[in-house]
Structure formats: C-alpha cells, structure tokens
Amino acid sequence: MENRLLINLVPGDTFLHRLTGKTKVRTFIILLVYIIMSFDIRLIMPLLILTIIGLVSLKTNWKRVKYFIIVIAAVNLLNIVLFWLADPDIGSYWCGGGNTVLLSLTGRLFLSAETLWYLSVRFIKMITSFMVSLVFILSITPSEMAAGLYSIKVPYKICTIFSIAFRYIPDIARDFNNIKVSLQTRGVELDPKKASLMSRIKQNVLILVPLIITSFDRVGNISNAMDLRGFGRGKTRTYYSEHEELKADKVFKAIHIILLLFCAYWIITQNIMPQTIKMWYPFA
Amino acid sequence: MSAPIVEFKNFGFRYKTQKSPTLYDINLTIRKGEKVLILGPSGSGKSTLANCINGLNPFSYDGVITGSCKVAGMETKDASIFALSKVVGTVLQDSDAQFVGLSVGEDIAFALENQSVPRKEMLPMVDQAARIVGMEDFLMHVPYDLSGGQKQKVALAGVLHGDVELLIFDEPLASLDPRTGMTAVELIDRIHKEQNKTIVIIEHRLEDVLHRRVDRIVLMNEGRIVYDGDADSLLASDLLTRYGIREPLYIMAMKYAGCGMSPGQKLSDIHQLDLSPFEEKLKKQHLMEIEKHVPKIGEEILRVEDVTFAYGKTPVLKDVSFTIRKGEKVAFVGKNGAGKSTMAKLICGIERPRQGRVLMNGADYMSLSIKEIGEKVGYVMQNPNQMLVKDIIKDEVELAMLLRGKSRKEMDEAVKKTLKMCGLWPMRNWPVSAVSYGQKKRVTIASILVLQPDIIILDEPTAGQDFRHYTEIMEFLDELNREYGITIVFITHDMHLAIQYTDRAVVFAEGEVVADDSVFKVLSDDEVINRANLKQTSLYTLARRLGFEPEAYIEHFINYERMVRVHGKPAAD
Amino acid sequence: MNKVLKTLLGVWNTKTIVAIAIGAALFGVLMNYGGIPIYTNTRLTTAMIVPVIVGSMFGPVPAFISCSVGNVIADLIGGWGLWFDWSVGNGVLGFIIGLLPLYGAKINEGIFKPVHAVIYAIVCVIGNALAFGVITPLLTVAFYGGELTITFLQAFAGGIANTAVLVIVGIPILYALARRSARGSNLVMEEEKEE
Numbered sequence A: 001m002e003n004r005l006l007i008n009l010v011p012g013d014t015f016l017h018r019l020t021g022k023t024k025v026r027t028f029i030i031l032l033v034y035i036i037m038s039f040d041i042r043l044i045m046p047l048l049i050l051t052i053i054g055l056v057s058l059k060t061n062w063k064r065v066k067y068f069i070i071v072i073a074a075v076n077l078l079n080i081v082l083f084w085l086a087d088p089d090i091g092s093y094w095c096g097g098g099n100t101v102l103l104s105l106t107g108r109l110f111l112s113a114e115t116l117w118y119l120s121v122r123f124i125k126m127i128t129s130f131m132v133s134l135v136f137i138l139s140i141t142p143s144e145m146a147a148g149l150y151s152i153k154v155p156y157k158i159c160t161i162f163s164i165a166f167r168y169i170p171d172i173a174r175d176f177n178n179i180k181v182s183l184q185t186r187g188v189e190l191d192p193k194k195a196s197l198m199s200r201i202k203q204n205v206l207i208l209v210p211l212i213i214t215s216f217d218r219v220g221n222i223s224n225a226m227d228l229r230g231f232g233r234g235k236t237r238t239y240y241s242e243h244e245e246l247k248a249d250k251v252f253k254a255i256h257i258i259l260l261l262f263c264a265y266w267i268i269t270q271n272i273m274p275q276t277i278k279m280w281y282p283f284a
Numbered sequence B: 001m002s003a004p005i006v007e008f009k010n011f012g013f014r015y016k017t018q019k020s021p022t023l024y025d026i027n028l029t030i031r032k033g034e035k036v037l038i039l040g041p042s043g044s045g046k047s048t049l050a051n052c053i054n055g056l057n058p059f060s061y062d063g064v065i066t067g068s069c070k071v072a073g074m075e076t077k078d079a080s081i082f083a084l085s086k087v088v089g090t091v092l093q094d095s096d097a098q099f100v101g102l103s104v105g106e107d108i109a110f111a112l113e114n115q116s117v118p119r120k121e122m123l124p125m126v127d128q129a130a131r132i133v134g135m136e137d138f139l140m141h142v143p144y145d146l147s148g149g150q151k152q153k154v155a156l157a158g159v160l161h162g163d164v165e166l167l168i169f170d171e172p173l174a175s176l177d178p179r180t181g182m183t184a185v186e187l188i189d190r191i192h193k194e195q196n197k198t199i200v201i202i203e204h205r206l207e208d209v210l211h212r213r214v215d216r217i218v219l220m221n222e223g224r225i226v227y228d229g230d231a232d233s234l235l236a237s238d239l240l241t242r243y244g245i246r247e248p249l250y251i252m253a254m255k256y257a258g259c260g261m262s263p264g265q266k267l268s269d270i271h272q273l274d275l276s277p278f279e280e281k282l283k284k285q286h287l288m289e290i291e292k293h294v295p296k297i298g299e300e301i302l303r304v305e306d307v308t309f310a311y312g313k314t315p316v317l318k319d320v321s322f323t324i325r326k327g328e329k330v331a332f333v334g335k336n337g338a339g340k341s342t343m344a345k346l347i348c349g350i351e352r353p354r355q356g357r358v359l360m361n362g363a364d365y366m367s368l369s370i371k372e373i374g375e376k377v378g379y380v381m382q383n384p385n386q387m388l389v390k391d392i393i394k395d396e397v398e399l400a401m402l403l404r405g406k407s408r409k410e411m412d413e414a415v416k417k418t419l420k421m422c423g424l425w426p427m428r429n430w431p432v433s434a435v436s437y438g439q440k441k442r443v444t445i446a447s448i449l450v451l452q453p454d455i456i457i458l459d460e461p462t463a464g465q466d467f468r469h470y471t472e473i474m475e476f477l478d479e480l481n482r483e484y485g486i487t488i489v490f491i492t493h494d495m496h497l498a499i500q501y502t503d504r505a506v507v508f509a510e511g512e513v514v515a516d517d518s519v520f521k522v523l524s525d526d527e528v529i530n531r532a533n534l535k536q537t538s539l540y541t542l543a544r545r546l547g548f549e550p551e552a553y554i555e556h557f558i559n560y561e562r563m564v565r566v567h568g569k570p571a572a573d
Numbered sequence C: 001m002n003k004v005l006k007t008l009l010g011v012w013n014t015k016t017i018v019a020i021a022i023g024a025a026l027f028g029v030l031m032n033y034g035g036i037p038i039y040t041n042t043r044l045t046t047a048m049i050v051p052v053i054v055g056s057m058f059g060p061v062p063a064f065i066s067c068s069v070g071n072v073i074a075d076l077i078g079g080w081g082l083w084f085d086w087s088v089g090n091g092v093l094g095f096i097i098g099l100l101p102l103y104g105a106k107i108n109e110g111i112f113k114p115v116h117a118v119i120y121a122i123v124c125v126i127g128n129a130l131a132f133g134v135i136t137p138l139l140t141v142a143f144y145g146g147e148l149t150i151t152f153l154q155a156f157a158g159g160i161a162n163t164a165v166l167v168i169v170g171i172p173i174l175y176a177l178a179r180r181s182a183r184g185s186n187l188v189m190e191e192e193k194e195e
Ligand SMILES: Nc1ncnc2c1ncn2[C@@H]1O[C@H](COP(=O)(O)OP(=O)(O)OP(=O)(O)O)[C@@H](O)[C@H]1O
Pocket: B015, B017, B018, B022, B040, B041, B042, B043, B044, B045, B046, B047, B048, B049, B061, B466
C-alpha cells in the first residue's frame, strides 16, 4: 500500500530531500505566491526550468511521475481550447488591445497572436504550479511537513492532523480492501464492466457504512494513546523529525528574504498600482 | 516493605453514561517494585481500574469517583493526566492504534516532543529507550514494516522515558504469536528487574504470563476484588474456574489426575514445582485407558498443489501443498507474517496463485469466480465490524442469498435454519449494534453459513476474548462440525485452541509449510517449534519432568479433555 | 448565541483532532480509490461523506478542517499537484454540510428523521452552489487567470456531481449510520413461531 502513495514516508537522500521541513514548506509557500502573482513569462519560465532541474535531482521513479504530468498537461490543454472557443478575443484585453489575426476559421472563430500568447502563458503557469507542488510532494515527508507548518506558526494541533492522517491512511486502505473482499465472497459484483452505475452506487453504500464505522472506531484508542503520552499539555512542541539547519538551509533563508521582497515589490507595482490589467507582450 | 505507589481506599467509579458504578469498594495497595497481575472475566472492570490509575478516568471518560486513589502521593481526582503521565506509563492492547508516529523513532519520541524537549537532548533519550527493548536498529522503520511484536516493543519504549515508576500493560499479548508473546513476557520481566519499575499486567493468557514470576495476582469480578494474594494459593483454589478464567494446562492435567493441591506448593512455576507428591496419581492417570478420538473424515474436498504466491516481488508463499478432507478440523499456525491469512485468501479465490493449482472437489478452481467459490468456502475475518454491512441481524444473514437471486421461499428456509443453528433466531430482528462482540462474531459466521459452504475458514476467531466468550464460540463451532459435518479451518496463535479443538495442524514459517501433522506431534517437535515461532506448552514440560514421552502424554491429555468436554467428567475412581 | 458558537466550533480535545485526522485520511483514500470517474477533474466521489460524519459528531468547524486538509492529502497521495482553490471550496462545503447538529440531526445518537433528510438535501444544494459555483471559480481566476464562464461551468459540473453523491448516496448512508448507532430499546427475545 505505502508504495502506492506518491509522498514518501521515509526521507530520501538527495540535496532537496536533506533540507529541513521548515525550509521546504517556506519555499513552497513563497513560490506559490510568486506564481499566483505573476502573469509574466519572464518570471514563470525560469521557475519552470528550475523545477524541472529539481525534479530530475530527486531521482524519482519517472514512470509514475510521467503519467501525472501527461494527464495534467492534457487537462489544461483541453481547458485552454475551451477558453479559446468561449472567447477568441480574450487576448486583446490582456495584451494591450491589439488583435493580430493569424488564422480565421469563421467570422466568430479566429486565432489572434495575442490570444495565443495569453493562453500559452496561462498554460505554462498552470504547468509550473503543478511542477512546484510535485517537487514539493516528492521531496518532503508528512512529519517534515507537520514540523514545517509548525515553523510558520500554524498551531501544532493542526499540524498533528497531517501526520496522524498519513499514519492511518494505509490502515484505512487495508480495511477498505478487506471489506470489499468480504462482500465479494458473499456475492457482490464489483466489476465495473458487469454492474450498472446505479447498482455500483448501491454497493458503495454497502462498503462505506462498515468502512466509516471501523475507521472512526479507532479514534478513542488513538486519542487515549496520545493523551497518555502527554499530547496537548504544553503551548509548544518540538519535532523529532526536524533536524538542525544545515548550510543549505541558511542559503535558502537568504533566498527567501530576497524573493519575499521581490514579491512585495511586484504585487504593489504590478497588481495593485496599475489601473488597467496588462501582461508583458513582446510583439505589441 | 517498600513505600506504596498506588493506594485505593474504599474507591468506587461510575461512568457518567452508566446507571450503576463499574467499580465498588476497591481497597488495593501496590508497592514500589512489585509486579502485579490483574485477572478477571470480560467486563469485570480491569481496564477501568487501570484507567483510574493513569488518569484516563475521568479525564477522557467522564465519571464520578468515590473514595480515594493516590498515585505516587497525588490524589488522582485532583491531579492532571499530564502530571500522572510522568509517573505512570501505559501500554494499551491495540498495538496498531497506539503507534501514532510515522516511524519507530518518532513514535518513541512522541512523549518527549509533547514536553518540548529540544531535539539535541531527545535523540540520546530515544536511543536509550530503544536500546532497552532492543529496537535500536529499527529507528527509521515505518509501522507497516513491523510485526505485531515489534510494534508492542515500540509502544513499551515510548513510555519508558524519564522517571516513570509504574508501567501498566493492558492485554499486551493479544494477537502475538506464541514465541513473540513469550519474548514480551520476558522483556517485561527484564524491565521490572533491571529498571526497577513497578509493573501491573492485565491479561487473559494466564499460562503465558506465568512464564515469569509475578509477585501478586488480583482477581476481579463484577467490579469488585475477589482475590488479592500470591499466585500459588490462587492456583490451588477453585476460584479461577468459578470466575471463568482459563487455568494453565499443567494445572488442568493435575486436576484431572485428582491431585490435591495446597497453597504451600510452588504451583505457579512448572519448573520449580515439587512433583513428588503428585507423581503417583499423574502416572496412574496417564496409564488410564481412554477411547482414542478418531475424527470422522470423509473424502478429499480441497487440494492445494505447489502453490506459490507474491503480492509484490518477494514471494509470500512458496510451493505450498496440503489437502483437506470433509469433516476435518484443521489449524493454520505459525509466525506473525508467515502467510496464513494469505493462504486463506488464496483458498477463497480472492488472490490467485502465481504457480500451482487449487483443486476443489477434484476440479481446478481457476475457472470459478470469487462469488462461485464463496458458495463452497466461507471466510470469516477477524474483525466482525469489517463484515457487517446491514443493520438488522436477519437482513445481514439474508444478504448473500438475496444477491444470488434466490427465491423468497428458499431464502426464508435457509435463513431460519441458519439462525437457529447459531442460536440467533430469537434475536433475528435486533439491530446489529445491540449485540455483544461475541454475538456479532456469530452473526458473521451465520452470514457465511447460510450458503452452506463445505469449508469455513476463521481468522483468529478468539483473539482478545475472555474464556467465557471463547468457549462459547468454540463449542458452537465444534457442534457445527459434529452435527453438520462442516469442515473447519482455524487460523490461530492460541496453542490451547489448537490442542483442544482441532485434529491437525498445518504449520507455516516464512511462506512454507514446515509441518502438517496431528497437533500433539507438531507441538512436541523442537525443530518445527523453533522454525515456526511456536512454544512448547506446559504439558510438554510436565511430561518431561515426569519422564513421559511428551507426544504420547499430550495426546492422552487431548483425548481425556475431549471426553470430559463431550461426556462430562468420569466418576472419581 | 454562546451555545450556537459552541456548536459551530465544537469541543477541541485530542479526540476531535484525531477524528479530524481520520476523516481527512478517509477523504484522501476515498478520493483516490473510491470514486467513479466521470470527467477529468471531477469524479463522482464518495469522499464527500466525510464532512457529514465529522460534522455530525463534532460540528462544522472540524468538518471544514477535515475536508480541506483531506483534499490536500488526496492531492499529496494522488499526485495531481496541490490546488488550493479546490481545497478551500471543499472546506467551505464541508463547513456547510457539517451544520447537521445545528438543525438537530445527531447521527451518533441515532437521530436522523425525514425532516433532517430534507433540510440536509437543501443544505447540500446551497453548499455546493456557494462552494463550487462561487468560491472555487473566483479563486481559480484570481490565482491562475482564465475565462470566468468556462471555469465557472467546470467547477459547477463538479458541484453537481458532488450534490448528486451527497444526496443519492449520502442520505441512505446517514440513515444506515443513525440506525447503527441507535441503541436498540425494548428488545425482546421472540419465541418460536410456528407458521
Ligand atoms: N467508556 C465507557 N463508558 C461507559 N461504560 C464503560 C466504558 N468503558 C467500560 N465501560 C463499562 O464498564 C464495564 C467494565 O469494563 P472494562 O473495560 O473495565 O472491563 P474489562 O475487565 O477490562 O474487560 P475486558 O477483559 O473485556 O477488557 C463494562 O460493563 C463496560 O460496559
């Protein structure tokens, strides 16, 4: 089961893996802000290249990752086509009002250079956002994530939700399989090819009731085990999984400060100050 | 005498949700350095008592306390659970649920993390605790890589920090294989001696706990303490049978032989006990002629041929072969993780062999679907909650027939017959939630039996249940076998069960069948016992000390025991 | 007023935290393995039952957290990347669905009447409209830009699938769970009836 999860439970051994949870979580959040604020290929493209380098450096199992990348790319491509169909002139609004038609299919449906630019930027932005989270997921463990969130002042009781949830996912998945199996031996048809949508919904009810009961049955035991070891006694908490900062973490700290300052500058000058929304368009 | 660490004085406890108290008039003193075993039937209040010491009652379960309970000088009514957790460490029964960390190291560190101990100081403390239980090489392991016994050790290490003086174990042995259970008992004993801790153990498996000396036994019944004294006197009395607790096998054997026991003898230690006063009677009993039990066995119904299976890359089962005949009672025994449950899944067709064949009534089952195999083989899982999907007992039992589109008439007849067989007919319209654990187990068995399978496989049918429920379930299954000729396979860690209720044992170790023979032969073969993490029962030791052939002695005991169970005790000679 | 606030927040002890975590884990598992896929981003997922349970036992704020954390966890184990616009949407829906105890449906005490089912169905519709008809598309456009109508339509399709599951699958489950937790009263052994 656990090897079907994308997130690692055991820390890996590459440069990114060895950073502290604090560094990883902070980097991730700052990069998210960075992506969300910018609609500018000059900012997004370098980050995309960096994430590709990051992904390669993690030495992950390519086969599994490839599948997700392809699906996400396909979904977003489809989205872009839909956007174009809905409003072929969407680009002129963003790229300073120009309307250079490249290809005209019908009177209403045409492809302009501005729209093509705008849609490509959005596509790259979505892919970059996905890549950042993929690298983040592949480089962190749930415990480091709890520790990292705690370091940005998230209350530790909330952080604990993450680590406890990950601890019990394999148990719940195992219960789920057992329940399914026991129903199958009693004659429930679970093969999607053989059962109609309605009967599949009915079977879901049959599986869910015992799954919910067995899952929540353990709550009492777990919380007792935690209470007995003093969970919730103090205002603060330390983390066994959060090792001391290394040199690389200190370098990242400096980068964080620079990035944050840049983001603040950019948001104020580009997102708040300007009256008209405009994106960088080199061919205007 | 050392200073008391726990002092109950006229203590009582009532859960807010209950009308009457669960504990009454408790007067009990536990002194520093003592090792105390608490016994009692299910529902007698053992866990409640333990939870009054560690503070879960009333911190977690609201309730009313009368009288006084002092732990290390603190009145528990007024002390916080946190203050108590510094003195009292508790290891709960469910080794899965209490493993809250994502790795061994993290779980051991959990208490320290909560105290905000800086990581620099934490590491050596975790290391030391892990070393005490022998888990120092596993700090990076995730819980799914660990066996039940290893998880139990981690749980123990997690409460060993600082100046914890008192350790409470609530049923630490459930679901451990016999050898691992024995190691756990030894580990607790070592910590008792080397770390100088006070120990309180709650456990149904008396024979296993007595593997190491206990200072005192407290026997509870219906919320009161009915015995508080040394083990020897308790074993000599008839209190255990009166309160429904399973006696150790050698005590049973001696009682069968009519040995009069007195409290002065070292009855709690089979190795030290002076046998000379009993020798004659035991020998005489051994020579007594008893009818040998010959199981009624029909033709072959299941054949497993060279089956190999793997979930991932490493094989879980390797070239396994055995056959089962109609009307047999077979036990699958062996190490935790040896592949017993996997074998059951293969027989039911839930998993299919990578190599080899499974034949049912002589035909390869590969062409059959899980559903079709389900009519021939029924699989009862360990946890009844994973199997119960309907809310009325009758509906649950009906489900399998309903799904097979049987006619109303056919269904009603089969359901009625099954419910009667299982003694559930008068409760047929009850909600499943209203019945006890043992009865739930029966409902799951009924829901399988209704299809009239040839074989029924039960995965750990008695784990964590007290003797009364245990006997109830096993007698019921025995009857099914005797009256209806149903073939039964038990997967179990309980050698008692294997001895008393099965004819044959298939022993698994590391994915292979290492023995397939009658239970008494298996349990007197040292090599098999070692490979499969089994344990010699006390009967073996007794036979050795008396100079009998262990195999013959155990067989004799089994036959005698079966006779007593089925026909009652013969008149005293 | 104070009482309403208390029902909203729930009691925050270790049990609540563990229940939220188990709920989130269940959400993650069901989202990844318990769904019936219909369209790329949208699956007819049974995961939405989690806020119903957590909400009915612990109140709407725990349901909110359980759902949004659950969505993050589903993303973390599934590999679809982290999309906070959807997490917030799921959280808001969880909150609204978790209002159950506010109108008297107490699943863990066995109380779930037809009135509750009706209110529940209405609440589901409103909750989905708000979460996926307003909040998620607005956040998506704010975060990533794009065409508002299309984004809105996509989110809304997901919302309709959710509503369908919540009503069609949810109500029978709620009934079943309530019946399960109702302690049987007046249970009598029925004697042999010869028919
Ligand atoms: N949290 C609780 N709330 C209400 N009643 C409880 C609670 N826990 C236990 N009881 C009641 O107290 C009685 C004693 O239960 P307890 O768990 O102490 O028994 P036990 O001796 O440990 O049994 P077992 O061997 O089955 O573990 C039972 O009848 C049970 O119904």
